[in-house]
Amino acid sequence: MKTGNVLKLVYLGINAYKEAVIYMRRNCHVCRSEGFEVPARVKIVHKNGTILATLNIIESELLTSHEASLSVYAWELLNASPGDDVQVFHPPHLNSLDYIRGKIYGRTLDKSQIKEIIQDVIAGSLSDIHLSAFLAATADGHFSKDEILYLTESMIETGNQLKWENDLIxxxxxxxxxxxxxxxxxxxxxxxxxxxxxxxxxxxxxxxxxxxxxxxxxxxxxxxxxxxxxxxxxxxxxxxxxGGTVNLSPADDILIRIERALVLDSMGQLVASILSxxxxxxxxxxxxxxxxxxxxxxxxxxxxxxxxxxxxxxxxxxxxxxxxxxxxxxxxxxxxxxxxxxxxxxxxxxxxxxxxxxxxxxxxxxxxxxxxxxxxxxxxxxxxxxxxxxxxxxxxxxxxxxxxxxxGGFFPPPTAKHVKTICSKKKGKVIATDNRYLSRIAKLAGAPTTKAAGIELLAPVGTEVNVGDPLFIIHSETKGELNYAINFLSTGREIFEFGKSP
Amino acid sequence: MKTGNVLKLVYLGINAYKEAVIYMRRNCHVCRSEGFEVPARVKIVHKNGTILATLNIIESELLTSHEASLSVYAWELLNASPGDDVQVFHPPHLNSLDYIRGKIYGRTLDKSQIKEIIQDVIAGSLSDIHLSAFLAATADGHFSKDEILYLTESMIETGNQLKWENDLIxxxxxxxxxxxxxxxxxxxxxxxxxxxxxxxxxxxxxxxxxxxxxxxxxxxxxxxxxxxxxxxxxxxxxxxxxGGTVNLSPADDILIRIERALVLDSMGQLVASILSxxxxxxxxxxxxxxxxxxxxxxxxxxxxxxxxxxxxxxxxxxxxxxxxxxxxxxxxxxxxxxxxxxxxxxxxxxxxxxxxxxxxxxxxxxxxxxxxxxxxxxxxxxxxxxxxxxxxxxxxxxxxxxxxxxxGGFFPPPTAKHVKTICSKKKGKVIATDNRYLSRIAKLAGAPTTKAAGIELLAPVGTEVNVGDPLFIIHSETKGELNYAINFLSTGREIFEFGKSP
Missing domain, CATH: 3.40.1030.10 (Nucleoside phosphorylase/phosphoribosyltransferase catalytic domain)
Structure with missing residues (x-):
């Protein structure tokens, strides 16, 4: 036990989503002796376990040079408490990163390699940068049917699995x-x-x-x-x-977040996600x-x-x-x-x-x-x-x-405090709606955080409308959110497409 | 100007290296009205300019719900000061992300597309996740000679460039x-x-x-x-x-950091980096x-x-x-x-x-x-x-x-306070040294932060040594760092490989 490496944990409450981050002073003795520099990956040893994390440096008085803090995900992974000691080291070599690099260079991965990657995903050992490279390297055409199968099997083997008495589920x-x-x-x-x-x-x-x-x-x-x-x-x-509580495919939950950031729907990932x-x-x-x-x-x-x-x-x-x-x-x-x-x-x-x-x-x-x-x-x-x-x-x-x-109970759905009916400025038959804009307005109105918020669509495709006819109703819990959604409409985006009237 | 979106900047001094991050309370009015959730990308509008950043949520009292903070890089990009107002919005569509996705799917990029990617790299508009996918998608074999040329040209065109009187530089x-x-x-x-x-x-x-x-x-x-x-x-x-001060190829400085995290030396990236x-x-x-x-x-x-x-x-x-x-x-x-x-x-x-x-x-x-x-x-x-x-x-x-x-002056090199000579436990001719371990020990001893620290190698390949002969000297400024380097040796790693003595 190298006591020179010990830092005391302080809670700062920084949530970097599913990325384990450790926050340390640049002049802290551990940074200096280990020669860490951002954006290093480091190994954190805590009485409850060991994880890898990304190093962020604190250049203010938030921490002393004998303290460290963790991102919310890292606190959870370690089940750590403020005041606990951690030791911080250089990270070990990750075989899974070799496999990801191999995939980047076009190699085919076998079952054990894909499983090791997925295990490291769940352990938090791979950073967002690593996961992104993995997804880019396994996107369509780069992942064989066998590899998609191995990915599916690895996700199944690393998550919870339910068993039932019946033969047909x-x-x-x-x-x-x-x-x-x-x-x-x-x-x-x-x-x-x-x-x-x-x-x-x-x-x-x-x-x-x-x-x-x-x-x-x-x-x-x-x-x-x-x-x-x-x-x-x-x-x-x-x-x-x-599904989040029952934790059926923890690796999938982590990878989906990176796919979303890349706006990338990898076929292999999608298949493995669903089937697992x-x-x-x-x-x-x-x-x-x-x-x-x-x-x-x-x-x-x-x-x-x-x-x-x-x-x-x-x-x-x-x-x-x-x-x-x-x-x-x-x-x-x-x-x-x-x-x-x-x-x-x-x-x-x-x-x-x-x-x-x-x-x-x-x-x-x-x-x-x-x-x-x-x-x-x-x-x-x-x-x-x-x-x-x-x-x-x-x-x-x-x-x-x-x-x-x-x-646990059956509840009646709530009704929003504020509504605003949006009427057509045009006449004609609705021939298309932009689903992305409709979603956007519903979110601006407060959905899904505010349960009652959203949109009630009154003029689906096929509806004949006249000028002044209602197209949809915005529902909001607060006046501010309602205005926010209405403001979006004033930007002139075309949500409804109209055909010529007969 | 939607005043409902304004937050006041507070300095927290969090350095996430070259990633722009904004820190906000989950219950802040902007998060709620925009429906932001980690790990969203957001657009920050400040009087000095507009940048994109990754959202981290503060779940403690570090910030009030009317305040936000930035990572060191984001402060620099915006040249912002504590107390300044920022507005935070959903990010705009990035064409460069479409091009990166195209590259993932095997498409060939033209000059204007590669240049737009590089411009967005420098502006900080692409996150680490995006950059990693770009590097994975352009690693060996996926980037044509033309594309490497365009990358080199784009890096040149987006950085400073020196001109000299002479024809031969x-x-x-x-x-x-x-x-x-x-x-x-x-x-x-x-x-x-x-x-x-x-x-x-x-x-x-x-x-x-x-x-x-x-x-x-x-x-x-x-x-x-x-x-x-x-x-x-x-x-x-x-x-x-x-070279860091003269800022000759700012895009390269950013991409190199991601390559390091991936332990990926992409040929195209290396060529563009050097030549640019x-x-x-x-x-x-x-x-x-x-x-x-x-x-x-x-x-x-x-x-x-x-x-x-x-x-x-x-x-x-x-x-x-x-x-x-x-x-x-x-x-x-x-x-x-x-x-x-x-x-x-x-x-x-x-x-x-x-x-x-x-x-x-x-x-x-x-x-x-x-x-x-x-x-x-x-x-x-x-x-x-x-x-x-x-x-x-x-x-x-x-x-x-x-x-x-x-x-600006010629200084004599400093000499370390503490030295320790490491002697051989074996007899034979040195036939190889492990350069990675030697580097590691020099870093543990304090290099490069402590200028005088490092290793003095006394037995290069070819040297005949007896048991007790000096192999190298560790130099350190502090006793702690010296011990740290010495401790590493006790882990039994083989730094020198010996052939049979005649």
């Missing part, structure tokens, strides 16, 4: 990007009402105004741990919980909804087909049957954009409200029908009608309420 | 990695004494125990700006200054020393030849004549490792001390001879003898002192 997944596309709660309710086991984990919004977990959270608790989730499924056949989470959830069969359109994740038929091929063939190898459904990704599904507004759409479909958005109802029934056809009791082609009858009979609505109660 | 460069290889001051002294113009800029240590600028700084000031540098060269024909700095210095002719060996940057003859080919052909296109010299990169050149110890070696060669390290003397004379042959007055093959005569006559030594005085 179904799932449903949508390749994101389409606002308001909240079919999941409806699909789960129909499928669970029929009697299939569907332990569904969903994500929160990353860049969108709402993820399925955000929407579901309006109606019931979603922060369930593995045990609690299991109890819900054992009781009600299904659940809709947040399905296998981790214990699923044997899954329907995957791939919306295709110019402003969603999958933009062309050829990339949709490539993705389908990877999902089906790798799915087969790792033991999950995949059914792909291509859907229209050109405009929002449902009427609401934002957690509570989407939750209201979901409820209206389940409650068989005649004013429920038909686009959401139809898509949910179609997807539920596909899932039902995994059952040996359901003949091919009969799923849609069966799903519709379960919805129409009220069984799905009852099942949904039961699932909510099992998850 | 010579330079000398070494592809690093070899400890103690401090030929530059000797070469410059010989060449300038002969009368050629050699405005030499050098780097400080990045990961090594000393860069040429660190060594030279022991003997004379090196932090000269462009004007001061020009005056020295006009007076004495040559200089040896730190030579052209920026106004050089017309340059000798480039490529040490080849198992523990230096260039490890094989084939990569040495590839580098030679790129440097020569791209050099020709951009108007600089390149002369490549391959040298032995298997063991340290000279005796000292560390700024002052290397400076003493340099002085002993210039002062014609009979005990001067012959390896350093011979390599410097050979390289100086190559440079001299750029002169139309020097016949091919006559450079070595001419360089040696200039050294032996004392002209080089006089010129060196004159250059030091012109740079």
């Amino acid at each position: 179904v799932d449903k997944h949508c390749i994101g990007g389409l606002p308001g596309n909240r079919t999941t709660p409806i699909v789960v309710a129909i499928v669970a009402a029929f009697g299939l086991i569907i332990p569904k984990t969903s994500s929160r919004a990353i860049t969108s105004p709402a993820g399925t977990a955000d929407t579901m959270e309006v109606l019931a608790p979603v922060d369930l741990n593995l045990n609690a989730m299991r109890k819900v499924v054992e009781k009600e056949n299904g659940c809709i919980v947040w 989470k399905k296998i981790a959830a214990g699923s044997t069969h899954a329907v995957i909804d791939i919306p295709v359109g110019p402003t969603v994740k999958i933009r062309t038929t050829s990339s949709a087909n490539e993705l389908k091929n990877y999902l089906e063939t790798i799915g087969k190898i790792i033991g999950i049957e995949i059914q792909i459904v291509f859907t229209d990704g050109t405009q929002p599904v449902g009427r609401g954009i934002g957690p509570a507004l989407e939750a209201k759409d979901v409820l209206s479909v389940l409650q068989r409200d005649p004013n429920a958005p038909q686009s959401l109802r139809e898509r949910a029934v179609m997807l539920a029908g596909q899932v039902l056809e995994f059952s040996p009791q359901v003949h091919k082609g009969m799923g849609y009608a069966l799903a519709e009858s379960i919805l129409n009979s009220g069984q799905a609505w009852e099942k949904f309420q039961a699932i909510c109660h099992a998850q | 010579v330079d000398k460069h070494c592809i690093g990695g070899l400890p103690g290889n401090r030929t530059t001051p000797i070469v410059v002294a010989i060449v300038a004494a002969f009368g050629l113009i050699i405005p030499k800029t050098s780097s400080r240590a990045i990961t090594s125990p000393a860069g040429t600028a660190d060594t030279m700084e022991v003997l004379a000031p090196v932090d000269l700006n462009l004007n001061a540098m020009r005056k020295v060269v006009e007076k004495e024909n040559g200089c040896i200054v730190w 700095k030579k052209i920026a210095a106004g050089s017309t002719h340059a000798v480039i020393d490529i040490p080849v060996g198992p523990t230096v940057k260039i490890r094989t003859t084939s990569s040495a030849n590839e580098l030679k080919n790129y440097l020569e052909t791209i050099g020709k296109i951009i108007g600089i004549e390149i002369q490549i010299v391959f040298t032995d990169g298997t063991q340290p050149v000279g005796r000292g490792i560390g700024p002052a110890l290397e400076a003493k070696d340099v002085l002993s060669v210039l002062q014609r001390d009979p005990n001067a390290p012959q390896s350093l003397r011979e390599r410097a004379v050979m390289l100086a001879g190559q440079v001299l042959e750029f002169s139309p007055q020097v016949h091919k093959g006559m450079g070595y003898a001419l360089a040696e005569s200039i050294l032996n006559s004392g002209q080089a030594w006089e010129k060196f002192q004159a250059i030091c005085h012109a740079q």
Whole structure:
């Protein structure tokens, strides 16, 4: 134990997301004796464990030369407390960095190499710079089908994995990007009402105004741990919980963040991400909804087909049957954009409200029908009608309420304090909407942080509008956020595209 | 002007190296209204300009919800002061990120695209994650000769560029990695004494125990700006200054840092880095020393030849004549490792001390001879003898002192307070040394921060040693650092490899 290397931890509360950072004075004895200079990587030894971190230098009186601080992620990785001692050293050699470099130079990686990379991702040993190089080097065309398989297997092996008694465990997944596309709660309710086991984990919004977990959270608790989730499924056949708490694919959660910064959707990463989470959830069969359109994740038929091929063939190898459904990704599904507004759409479909958005109802029934056809009791082609009858009979609505109660309670969705109806300045038929701008306005209005905030779309594609007709309503909790969203509209961006009137 | 977006700047002194970071409270009104979440990129508008930055969240009382702080680099980019107002927005779309993504997908970039990337690098608009993806996507084999040319040209066009009266401006460069290889001051002294113009800029240590600028700084000031540098060269024909102050290739300085983190030496990047700095210095002719060996940057003859080919052909296109010299990169050149110890070696060669390290003397004379042959007055093959005569006559030594005085003074190298001689536990002939371990010990002893610290190597390859014979001496300013270096030896690493004694 080299006592000369010891520094005392001080809490500064700096959150650098999933990057472990250590903050030290430049003139601290450890920096000097080890010869550290930013942006070095260093090894931190703490009584609870050892991690690697990026060094940032403090040039002010925030720390003394005998103190150090950590980023929030590093505190968590070490489970450290203020006042604890840490020792700081030069980092060890990382084999995984050699493999990443090998990939940059076009080499093919084997299973053990990919697994070591993924293990180091989870341990926080690789910095954002390393992860970015890995993703760039494994983007489309640089990662073989075998390598995608190894990546999927490595993600499965390094995360939690659920086991179920039943032989048939179904799932449903949508390749994101389409606002308001909240079919999941409806699909789960129909499928669970029929009697299939569907332990569904969903994500929160990353860049969108709402993820399925955000929407579901309006109606019931979603922060369930593995045990609690299991109890819900054992009781009600299904659940809709947040995947972040159950930690099914921790490596994926870290890599997705870098992909987002690069605005890079790597096919291999996407396939591994989806399949690893399905296998981790214990699923044997899954329907995957791939919306295709110019402003969603999958933009062309050829990339949709490539993705389908990877999902089906790798799915087969790792033991999950995949059914792909291509859907229209050109405009929002449902009427609401934002957690509570989407939750209201979901409820209206389940409650068989005649004013429920038909686009959401139809898509949910179609997807539920596909899932039902995994059952040996359901003949091919009969799923849609069966799903519709379960919805129409009220069984799905009852099942949904039961699932909510099992998850901890069923709450009515909140209503926003401030609304503003935006009317058309043009006359004509709506022929397209810009989904990215709609999402942006919903976020400016407060979604997903403010549950009630968002947009209510009144003029979907196909609507004939006159000057002064309502196009959408902005919902906000505060006057400031409402104005913020309205201001965005004054910048002259074209959200609706109109065709010539007859 | 949306006044709702204004935050007041507070100084926290956090140095994240060349990454612009903004620190804000999660519950600050700007974060909430814009819906920012770590690790977002944001646009910062300040009265002096606009930059992009990475968002870190402060979860403590370091800031109020109406305050923000910046990383040291961001303060510098904006030339901002505490108390200034900033506005924070979502970042604009970056075309350069599209080009980087294109490169990831294997597209070829044209000149304007590469230039836009480099401009965004310098503006700080691209994050470390983006830069890493760019480097991974442009590593060997992915960047064509044309693209390397465009990269070189873009780096030249975006940095400072020196102009000289003379038609022949010579330079000398070494592809690093070899400890103690401090030929530059000797070469410059010989060449300038002969009368050629050699405005030499050098780097400080990045990961090594000393860069040429660190060594030279022991003997004379090196932090000269462009004007001061020009005056020295006009007076004495040559200089040896730190390249960081004169800012000849700012993009390169930023990219090198990411390459270091990836331990990635991209051929294209290396070629552009070297040539852009030579052209920026106004050089017309340059000798480039490529040490080849198992523990230096260039490890094989084939990569040495590839580098030679790129440097020569791209050099020709951009108007600089390149002369490549391959040298032995298997063991340290000279005796000292560390700024002052290397400076003493340099002085002993210039002062014609009979005990001067012959390896350093011979390599410097050979390289100086190559440079001299750029002169139309020097016949091919006559450079070595001419360089040696200039050294032996004392002209080089006089010129060196004159250059030091012109740079601001000539100082004697300091001597360390503490030394420890390390003796051999084995008998035999030294057949190899591990240069990385030698560098490591020199750094632990305090180099390059402590000028006098480092290693004095007494048993170079070829030396016959008995048990108890001295191998090297560790020099340190503090007892603690000395012990730190000695402790490293106790870990049992083999620094010297011995052959069987006869």
